[in-house]
Amino acid sequence: MTNILEKIVAKKQEEIASRRSLIPVEVLEAAVAEAPPVRDFFAALAAPGPIKLIAEVKKASPSKGIIRENFDPVAIAREYEAAGATCLSILTDEPFFQGKLEYLAQIRQAVNIPLLRKDFILDTYQLLEARMAGADAVLLIAECLDDCNLRKLHNEAIELGLTPLVEFYDPENLDRVLAAGATLIGVNNRDLRTFVTDLGHTIRMRDKVPLDAVFVGESGIYTRDDVLRLQEAGVDAMLVGESLMRQPDITTAVKTLLGTLS
Numbered sequence: 525m526t527n528i529l530e531k532i533v534a535k536k537q538e539e540i541a542s543r544r545s546l547i548p549v550e551v552l553e554a555a556v557a558e559a560p561p562v563r564d565f566f567a568a569l570a571a572p573g574p575i576k577l578i579a580e581v582k583k584a585s586p587s588k589g590i591i592r593e594n595f596d597p598v599a600i601a602r603e604y605e606a607a608g609a610t611c612l613s614i615l616t617d618e619p620f621f622q623g624k625l626e627y628l629a630q631i632r633q634a635v636n637i638p639l640l641r642k643d644f645i646l647d648t649y650q651l652l653e654a655r656m657a658g659a660d661a662v663l664l665i666a667e668c669l670d671d672c673n674l675r676k677l678h679n680e681a682i683e684l685g686l687t688p689l690v691e692f693y694d695p696e697n698l699d700r701v702l703a704a705g706a707t708l709i710g711v712n713n714r715d716l717r718t719f720v721t722d723l724g725h726t727i728r729m730r731d732k733v734p735l736d737a738v739f740v741g742e743s744g745i746y747t748r749d750d751v752l753r754l755q756e757a758g759v760d761a762m763l764v765g766e767s768l769m770r771q772p773d774i775t776t777a778v779k780t781l782l783g784t785l786s
């Protein structure tokens with residue numbers, strides 16, 4: 525049976541080929557050479573203090589369909605920043621998440637905090653696109669990449685000035701993530717075979733991931749109690765999408781998660 529990740533990867537390969545035929549790689553390389561400097565995504569998350577929030581700009585998902593009808597990505601990003609998010613994650617995948625690369629470029633002009641391009645990165649071409657659109661970081665998913673490509677894209681991202689956030693779900697993939705040289709490591713709580721999320725997955729992986737890496741818990745984080753569980757387990761940062769995007773008042777939702785609502 526084909527799982528959702530296999531479907532997304534197959535579609536993404538078609539998309540990359542089509543985008544490459546519209547904008548040749550040389551054009552992107554020339555634009556990247558002129559791009560402004562990046563913001564330090566890693567340092568922002570590694571700073572001392574309570575658990576950091578990477579707030580996700582996410583309209584829809586394969587597991588939940590449309591999450592936010594009234595979707596203004598720039599307004600959402602501004603509100604996230606003002607409410608206390610440390611970094612933002614911008615979904616740029618169109619077919620499955622209704623994101624756009626343009627959202628990333630628009631948000632770059634509107635906020636100052638570091639930005640992650642959240643997509644299914646399979647090719648150097650997407651790293652160049654990310655850098656050109658104003659990303660400071662990119663997501664690399666161990667389950668989507670073989671060892672050679674994981675290491676290659678990790679190194680290329682760094683050469684472009686981008687911070688790679690390397691994510692895995694299957695515990696067997698941790699050794700591959702470490703072998704690629706990852707120092708910013710995410711555990712996804714969502715089992716993509718069933719779409720069930722389990723916060724305990726990140727917590728169980730905490731003592732398997734070296735303490736000198738910055739460790740991010742991803743997906744299925746809904747309440748202040750969830751956040752306290754992660755923080756008490758020693759998780760450095762959390763990536764949160766749906767639970768914030770479903771709230772009409774994003775400022776209150778962020779502050780409630782962070783425990784800063786006065």
Ligand SMILES: O=C(O)c1ccccc1NCC(=O)[C@H](O)[C@H](O)COP(=O)(O)O
Nearest residue numbers: 585586587742743744745763764765766
């Ligand atoms: O969110 C999905 O349904 C999904 C399906 C297939 C592949 C990836 C998927 N999500 C990507 C993510 O990692 C999340 O957007 C991110 O961690 C935030 O999760 P949440 O807070 O549960 O929206």
